[in-house]
Amino acid sequence: MNKATVLGIFCSLLAFGNSHAADIEAGKETAAVCIGCHGVDGHAMNPEWPNLAGQNIKYIENQLRSFQQGTRKNDLMTPMAQSLNAEGVANVAAYFNSLK
Amino acid sequence: MNKATVLGIFCSLLAFGNSHAADIEAGKETAAVCIGCHGVDGHAMNPEWPNLAGQNIKYIENQLRSFQQGTRKNDLMTPMAQSLNAEGVANVAAYFNSLK
Numbered sequence: 001m002n003k004a005t006v007l008g009i010f011c012s013l014l015a016f017g018n019s020h021a022a023d024i025e026a027g028k029e030t031a032a033v034c035i036g037c038h039g040v041d042g043h044a045m046n047p048e049w050p051n052l053a054g055q056n057i058k059y060i061e062n063q064l065r066s067f068q069q070g071t072r073k074n075d076l077m078t079p080m081a082q083s084l085n086a087e088g089v090a091n092v093a094a095y096f097n098s099l100k
Numbered sequence: 101m102n103k104a105t106v107l108g109i110f111c112s113l114l115a116f117g118n119s120h121a122a123d124i125e126a127g128k129e130t131a132a133v134c135i136g137c138h139g140v141d142g143h144a145m146n147p148e149w150p151n152l153a154g155q156n157i158k159y160i161e162n163q164l165r166s167f168q169q170g171t172r173k174n175d176l177m178t179p180m181a182q183s184l185n186a187e188g189v190a191n192v193a194a195y196f197n198s199l200k
Contacts, residue, residue, distance in 0.1 A: 047158035050150075058147035072172060 022057070027095030030088045033080060034096075042099035053099035060093035122157070123187075127195030130188050133180060134196075142199035153199035160193035 031038075034052075038044050042053025052060065066072035067081035068089075084092065131138075134152075138144050142153025152160065166172035167181035168189075184192065 044156060044159070047156040048162060049156070050159045051155055055151055056144060056147040056149070059144070059150045062148060 022090040022094035024091070024094045024098050026087075027091030027093070030084065031092050031095050033083070034092065037076070038096070042096050052096035055096055057090075057093045057097045060096055061089050064089045064093070122190040122194035124191070124194045124198050126187075127191030127193070127198075130184065131192050131195050133183070134192065137176070138196070142196050152196035155196055157190075157193045157197045160196055161189050164189045164193070 037046070037049050038052050042055075043051050063072060064081045064084060067074060067077045068084075070078070081089075137146070137149050138152050142155075143151050163172060164181045164184060167174060167177045168184075170178070181189075
């Protein structure tokens with residue numbers, strides 16, 4: 001194998017590692033803690049909270065990470081977000097995105 | 101008029117002053133600066149930005165005020181939100197809420 005082939009394999013593995021599909025069903029289970037406020041159908045119980053049905057995956061993921069890191073602050077959301085690992089963030093985002 | 105009547109009229113006027121309906125058509129005009137990112141139909145052009153179609157009025161208003169006050173920080177949204185007065189906030193929120 002030449003260097004280019006090795007590099008190609010390495011990059012493919014790297015891409016594979018970063019691109020495993022989020023699991024909507026797992027996200028639904030993880031989102032059990034979310035639906036008390038954001039609704040089982042992604043329509044919030046209170047107009048002060050956002051509807052999440054159909055929201056963009058990247059946007060939900062970024063906001064959850066912002067709550068985790070404290071760059072977006074909310075007394076309710078910070079502990080909720082901090083309870084999720086990276087996989088949980090991806091799965092919950094995919095779940096809410098999948099709702100109409 | 102007795103004191104209770106005067107108080108009643110005063111409270112009614114106060115309530116009227118706070119409850120004038122937001123103007124969706126005016127909101128559509130004001131939202132001209134929003135649609136470059138959030139889409140003319142409230143569906144964002146980039147998955148890193150939120151869809152706003154059908155979002156709750158109170159939630160949009162609260163977030164715009166948070167951007168205005170700096171309690172929520174975003175380099176794109178802060179100046180946008182700060183360009184709106186209270187009426188603009190209410191109208192823009194009503195406009196995006198009205199979209200499917």
